[in-house]
Amino acid sequence: MKKLSRRLFLGNTTALSLAGFFGLMPAADKSKQNKKGDFVHHVYFWLKNPESAADKAKLIEGLTTLKKIKPIRLARIGEPASTNRDVIERGYQVSWLLFFDNLEDQEVYQKHPVHLKFVENYSNLWDKVIVYDSVDV
Template sequence: MKNRRSFLKKAAAGMALAGLSPLTRKANAGEIKLESALVHHVFFWLKEPDNKTHLKQLLDALEKLLKVETIRLSHIGLPAGTENRDVVDHSYSVSYMVMFDSQADQDAYQVDPIHLKFVEENQHLWNKVIVYDSTDFNL
């Protein structure tokens, strides 16, 4: 049974990587489309933005949060060193972006024990959180 589970996990990972093959070569945006996906983008502002220990705790906790099974793709990042312009906000401490296959998967993520534990154990670190959720448009 263990070998079967291992095989299934490896096969699923292989199929997922095959689906991302356009990302392994230079491709234009029209070649890579996310259809029927829900994007959940969260921005955190730390209470103590210069506290490296708090930053590391949040980054480590976000990495653990990626174990929620309904997450398909993810990105954890810090503000980029892009130019200052009126439309660019570099004021946040950490950006966390995950993608789900459906609204139901995102709903399940919200009540997943891993997510609930993340909030409970880390909410003391931030003073502001903003979430942007988006999904496909149909014209």
């Protein structure tokens, strides 16, 4: 039997530990991926005054207040990217992207007092809203 030095032993165990850790990384990443039934709610806002930076900032301020509603798993506020292809819609001023665990959580969000207050306080800013809801398959 070959004698194993302490240095060789530590090197081998470190290498095996790292290999094990990185070998598990794809499994960990997979757990972060959407599961079937996840509910995605994407809202696009066209402002009444699309050139008004103040109106846009006010709408973003209002959307930020919605982030504290509990069933929301992930929320993102966006604006049109600089991409330019025929299939890209860039006429809106602000987008609101939400992820929920399921349809029921999204319905809780819709009826939540903070959401209802948002609509009451900020709906005067937009001229048009389009919503795309989808369920992960």
